[in-house]
Amino acid sequence: MLGMDVYWVDGKFMAEDQAVISVKDIALLRGYGVFDFMRTYGRRPFFLGAHIDRLLNSAGHIGLQIPYSKDEIYRIVEETIARNPDLPEANVRIVFTGGISSDGVCPEGKGKLIVYVTHKHELPAWWYTDGAKVITVDVERYIPEAKSTNYMNAVMANMKAKEEEAIEALYVDRNGRILEGTTTNVYFVRDKRLITPKADLLEGITRTVILNRLAIRDFFEVELRDIHRSELSDMDEMFVSASNKEIVPIVRVNDLVIGKGVPGASTKEIMRLFRAYTDGYGRGLNLE
Numbered sequence: 009m010l011g012m013d014v015y016w017v018d019g020k021f022m023a024e025d026q027a028v029i030s031v032k033d034i035a036l037l038r039g040y041g042v043f044d045f046m047r048t049y050g051r052r053p054f055f056l057g058a059h060i061d062r063l064l065n066s067a068g069h070i071g072l073q074i075p076y077s078k079d080e081i082y083r084i085v086e087e088t089i090a091r092n093p094d095l096p097e098a099n100v101r102i103v104f105t106g107g108i109s110s111d112g113v114c115p116e117g118k119g120k121l122i123v124y125v126t127h128k129h130e131l132p133a134w135w136y137t138d139g140a141k142v143i144t145v146d147v148e149r150y151i152p153e154a155k156s157t158n159y160m161n162a163v164m165a166n167m168k169a170k171e172e173e174a175i176e177a178l179y180v181d182r183n184g185r186i187l188e189g190t191t192t193n194v195y196f197v198r199d200k201r202l203i204t205p206k207a208d209l210l211e212g213i214t215r216t217v218i219l220n221r222l223a224i225r226d227f228f229e230v231e232l233r234d235i236h237r238s239e240l241s242d243m244d245e246m247f248v249s250a251s252n253k254e255i256v257p258i259v260r261v262n263d264l265v266i267g268k269g270v271p272g273a274s275t276k277e278i279m280r281l282f283r284a285y286t287d288g289y290g291r292g293l294n295l296e
């Protein structure tokens with residue numbers, strides 16, 4: 009079992025190759041389930057409490073009952089990390105499935121809690137130094153406030169992004185509003201204002217940290233509002249944020265170059281503040 013990660017599945021710890029659930033689970037058949045994702049800094053799961061709150065909230069949005077308390081899930085995640093001592097830093101996923109259902113549709117309270125940690129996924133350094141490209145897709149998420157196991161839109165949009173040498177796809181709704189990426193939140197800088205969409209999106213934990221924990225208000229006026237796709241050409245800078253990606257400067261949307269086509273000074277400053285914050289978190293500071 010050397011080198012194999014240890015997972016929690018439905019009450020037991022097991023090696024990853026033993027970690028299985030029923031093919032009859034409606035998470036598989038219907039995409040009915042919820043999950044959350046975070047990473048560690050200094051082996052401390054970043055804002056674990058907030059991620060569990062969001063998991064419970066996602067479940068509430070789709071009418072799924074989770075028979076575990078926040079404290080129980082907290083302890084299971086901590087123990088799963090402890091049982092994987094060889095991982096210097098980890099990605100952590102918490103999944104709660106819809107469970108087996110006799111009619112194949114209606115949940116019957118048999119959902120499974122799964123917690124697993126894996127090696128932290130490293131992303132290319134050039135994304136952060138040179139900035140990356142994103143595309144837009146005309147897609148509206150169903151119940152965008154929920155992080156559900158139904159992410160088919162995200163899978164398809166990412167395949168399209170890859171074809172176009174982009175690292176992410178942004179959802180644009182029928183009214184031309186740019187809402188968020190498939191697994192990221194999006195931000196713009198214009199005239200010392202930091203602008204980010206306000207509603208109809210998943211409130212990223214990274215977004216909450218950027219908006220509420222960093223000293224950005226010393227530098228920027230923050231605007232939470234709708235952003236129309238026609239505004240893209242007016243923006244000076246742009247970036248996306250997510251637990252696994254942290255802050256990635258964006259220099260191109262489809263064929264449009266943003267600002268000067270390189271990561272902007274404000275974006276770099278926010279990246280620096282975020283790095284200082286997460287470094288502190290990894291050293292036991294900046295408690296949640």
Ligand SMILES: Cc1ncc(COP(=O)(O)O)c(C=O)c1O
Pocket residue numbers: 045155188189190191192193209210211212213214215249250251252
């Ligand atoms: C749709 C969506 N928006 C935004 C995010 C970013 O959230 P976080 O910063 O908590 O990773 C995610 C995360 O996966 C997501 O799925």
